Amino acid sequence: MSGQSNYNPKTGIEKWLDARLPIIRLGVDTMIFPSPRNLNYWWTFGAILAVMLVSQLITGIILAMHYVPHPDMAFDSVQHINRNINWGWMLQPMHAVGASMMFLAVYIHMFRGIYYGSAKNPREMIWIVGMVIYLLMMATGFMGYVLPWGQMSIWGAIVITNLFSAIPPEAAGTAVTQWLWGGFAVDGPTLNRFFSLHYLLPFLIVGMVILHIWALHIPSNNNPTGISIKTKADTLNFHPYYTVKDAFAIVVFLMIFSYFLFFKPDSMGHPDNFIPANPYSTPAHIVPEWYYLPFYAILRAVPDKLMGVVAMFASIGVLFALPWLDTSKVRSMRYRPLAKQFFFLFVLVCLGLGWAGAKLPSDLVFVTGVDADGHEVGLTFVWMSRILTIYYFAFFLVILPILGLVEKPKPRPASIEASVLGTDKGDN
Amino acid sequence: MSTPVESDEPTRRDFIHIASGTAVVAGAGFLAWPLIDQMNPSADTLSLATIEFDVSSLEEGAQVVAKWRGKPVFIRYRTAAEIEEARSLDVNVLKDKQTDSERLVPGPDGKLKPQYLVAIGICTHLGCVPLFDPKDTKGGEYGGWFCPCHGSHYDNSGRIRKGPAPTNLEVPPYWYMSDTVIQIGKEASV
Amino acid sequence: MLKRIVSLAIIASFSAGAVFAAGAGAKNKTQDWHFEGMFGTYDKAAAQRGFQVYQEVCAACHSLKYVAFYNLGDKGAPFYDPEYPNPNDNPVIKAIAKMFTIIDGPDESGDMFERPGITADKIPNPYANEMAAKASNMGAFPPDLSLITRARADGSNYLYSLLTGYEDPPEGMKLSPGMSYNPYFSGGNQIAMGAPLTEGRVEYTDGTEASVDQMAKDVVEFLTWAADPKMEQRKRTGWVVLIYLFLLALLLYGSYRAVWRDVKH
Numbered sequence: 001m002s003g004q005s006n007y008n009p010k011t012g013i014e015k016w017l018d019a020r021l022p023i024i025r026l027g028v029d030t031m032i033f034p035s036p037r038n039l040n041y042w043w044t045f046g047a048i049l050a051v052m053l054v055s056q057l058i059t060g061i062i063l064a065m066h067y068v069p070h071p072d073m074a075f076d077s078v079q080h081i082n083r084n085i086n087w088g089w090m091l092q093p094m095h096a097v098g099a100s101m102m103f104l105a106v107y108i109h110m111f112r113g114i115y116y117g118s119a120k121n122p123r124e125m126i127w128i129v130g131m132v133i134y135l136l137m138m139a140t141g142f143m144g145y146v147l148p149w150g151q152m153s154i155w156g157a158i159v160i161t162n163l164f165s166a167i168p169p170e171a172a173g174t175a176v177t178q179w180l181w182g183g184f185a186v187d188g189p190t191l192n193r194f195f196s197l198h199y200l201l202p203f204l205i206v207g208m209v210i211l212h213i214w215a216l217h218i219p220s221n222n223n224p225t226g227i228s229i230k231t232k233a234d235t236l237n238f239h240p241y242y243t244v245k246d247a248f249a250i251v252v253f254l255m256i257f258s259y260f261l262f263f264k265p266d267s268m269g270h271p272d273n274f275i276p277a278n279p280y281s282t283p284a285h286i287v288p289e290w291y292y293l294p295f296y297a298i299l300r301a302v303p304d305k306l307m308g309v310v311a312m313f314a315s316i317g318v319l320f321a322l323p324w325l326d327t328s329k330v331r332s333m334r335y336r337p338l339a340k341q342f343f344f345l346f347v348l349v350c351l352g353l354g355w356a357g358a359k360l361p362s363d364l365v366f367v368t369g370v371d372a373d374g375h376e377v378g379l380t381f382v383w384m385s386r387i388l389t390i391y392y393f394a395f396f397l398v399i400l401p402i403l404g405l406v407e408k409p410k411p412r413p414a415s416i417e418a419s420v421l422g423t424d425k426g427d428n
Numbered sequence: 429m430s431t432p433v434e435s436d437e438p439t440r441r442d443f444i445h446i447a448s449g450t451a452v453v454a455g456a457g458f459l460a461w462p463l464i465d466q467m468n469p470s471a472d473t474l475s476l477a478t479i480e481f482d483v484s485s486l487e488e489g490a491q492v493v494a495k496w497r498g499k500p501v502f503i504r505y506r507t508a509a510e511i512e513e514a515r516s517l518d519v520n521v522l523k524d525k526q527t528d529s530e531r532l533v534p535g536p537d538g539k540l541k542p543q544y545l546v547a548i549g550i551c552t553h554l555g556c557v558p559l560f561d562p563k564d565t566k567g568g569e570y571g572g573w574f575c576p577c578h579g580s581h582y583d584n585s586g587r588i589r590k591g592p593a594p595t596n597l598e599v600p601p602y603w604y605m606s607d608t609v610i611q612i613g614k615e616a617s618v
Numbered sequence: 619m620l621k622r623i624v625s626l627a628i629i630a631s632f633s634a635g636a637v638f639a640a641g642a643g644a645k646n647k648t649q650d651w652h653f654e655g656m657f658g659t660y661d662k663a664a665a666q667r668g669f670q671v672y673q674e675v676c677a678a679c680h681s682l683k684y685v686a687f688y689n690l691g692d693k694g695a696p697f698y699d700p701e702y703p704n705p706n707d708n709p710v711i712k713a714i715a716k717m718f719t720i721i722d723g724p725d726e727s728g729d730m731f732e733r734p735g736i737t738a739d740k741i742p743n744p745y746a747n748e749m750a751a752k753a754s755n756m757g758a759f760p761p762d763l764s765l766i767t768r769a770r771a772d773g774s775n776y777l778y779s780l781l782t783g784y785e786d787p788p789e790g791m792k793l794s795p796g797m798s799y800n801p802y803f804s805g806g807n808q809i810a811m812g813a814p815l816t817e818g819r820v821e822y823t824d825g826t827e828a829s830v831d832q833m834a835k836d837v838v839e840f841l842t843w844a845a846d847p848k849m850e851q852r853k854r855t856g857w858v859v860l861i862y863l864f865l866l867a868l869l870l871y872g873s874y875r876a877v878w879r880d881v882k883h
Contacts, residue, residue: 058463062466065466065467066466080472084470084471085471086465086466086471087462087465090462091463091466247452
């Protein structure tokens, strides 16, 4: 879409169609467009995510043919799918494990964007649309986890919808939760609307993905050097160079997916979700799906209920502002020695928050001694979450803005071509 | 920097692309099967594809309606007089020419059991369920069944005698597993 | 509400096994199961014996409501017979089904009636409903066993440990009335179910000696199958898929190298 089109209709019917609905031209120009010639394997996760999205849509539509969104039958219908429907034993875990795999890919995709400065000028809109996709994915994943109507499903729904009860009742907090539930508790109406929305949101995701790719085609891909494309020598056509590279990466990713799907289908879930939902009995240990754990840790790090919820939403909200918080003129952290270190620390902090989110707040990370009563004392997970939460926010609100102003970047290659051919002194 | 797949003749270099492409298409083909097959009847549905019925529980002159694959199946214990009536009929008067024997299956001893008539209870005209009542006229003019929707009369062999229905009541696949038990949904294995 | 729930909440899903075991009573006794690993299959003979244990011991109180009789004769199931690819024709399955009484109806007069089971039936519940089950068990509800090994962390080992883990309470510990002491029980050390297995409780038709340990292993084999009946198909398909993807990856890598051959990158 950089002005020139690569499509020359040859036959009469192609010309006829092109004059009326230039859909082939759109397809050709989407696939054959100049991309930086130095993209590494971290750039394949976009294509991997596209494949996963299609896989989730197909398996989801199939599951909806057999699933029953009713409190008395939802759990049974999932068992029916796994036990009686032809290939149901493969298709149902494919959807459930697939959701985890999609989040794994999206996190790698996002970390890659932060590291290489892909969010920054002129790609802010790509990043923001991407964040909207991520939010939609979180909502879809959450509602999807409710549908099997196991113990984790219902208690996850109760805890998350109760986040809105953090709004004081006089400011309509109670009204909001009752509206969400369609009653006075999470029950049949809630399940039924979650099913409807779980079916709807993925199509919104598809729409946003189209916008995401459209926005990407305006400046073309960022690249590991972060340097803009200057001449044609900096680029290769997306097809066939990156289609074949992406295809290879997709297949490798599918191997990991298949391993979990066929040999460890329960490893991403929780045993309690094999117990039918019981609104009168909370399981002893409840946790969200692994991909929400860091945010769960942030929620619990704050002692005040309302402020905890605010902090959790702020931790996602701050990501929207990333393009403006990272003030450095240099995009890629490859040439930013300090930012690079803070970034890797940030990745560790996110993993640490995930770890803390999975633990009881009062559990000890490590033991420092024994108190007068003989109880072990040491760093509790809630305190670890607090420290990590502070770093999480500081990374965006303090470190990135200041670093951009004070850091002295390393010399960068003159062009992408120069970095590839080694005719210039880049760092690799 | 030539794009490889552009010459008219496939070269040795293109072979790998053709192999990859074929492998992808083949994989997609295999993946398509589960996506299609999941719409076929599931194991619980198939477990009811055949039903067993003990005809010894029937009383002479009565019928029982068994449910099979979502359809009513008439199983009728015919009296000697009814059998005689069905057998003596000249098939040439029928719209759908079938003798009574052609509508029965042999028991384990190889002989027909004319007292038991099995037929799917769906009128061959437009799919209503015909009425049965040998004691009065609800069962039609021929001592069999009468369809209230458009007035088709069947005899006690389930053959169409009068009315708009084009063919006789369908006989489902069934066989005698023993002297008294029939299995509906399957022919006798030879 | 939220605070209470949050304060109750813990535990990673992925590290659940170890943490659960540590959190609730004694650590599970680990067994080498026939179904473990990427090549694991069910030990059919053990699973058949396990079905006998279920039928003669567990079924008095515990339902197995997601298992239908025809499931028992499916591929990968304890009573699978290659001669009868359709389990509904399998005489063994028919005979098993016939042993159970199914409540069907209503009949013409509006009454429920009893009939022998057919292959299409599910294994019937021992109680009419949950309240009846509780009333017969001093308020404790015997859980359905169809998914029990997947509904507990490290379920197969857990169940084996529980069944073989009954012992006398430690000195000074006072059990509530009707409770038994079992250090492996995930709900605390006191369990409402009395030790279900005693030496020779069942008489195995294949002549195996019915020790408590043997019966526990067998019933775990059976219940693990009941919770994951398609495991063998799944693993077999998994191998085909992994091998296919591996070969495809090699081909695509070749394609990738061919496309990029003239490009320095």
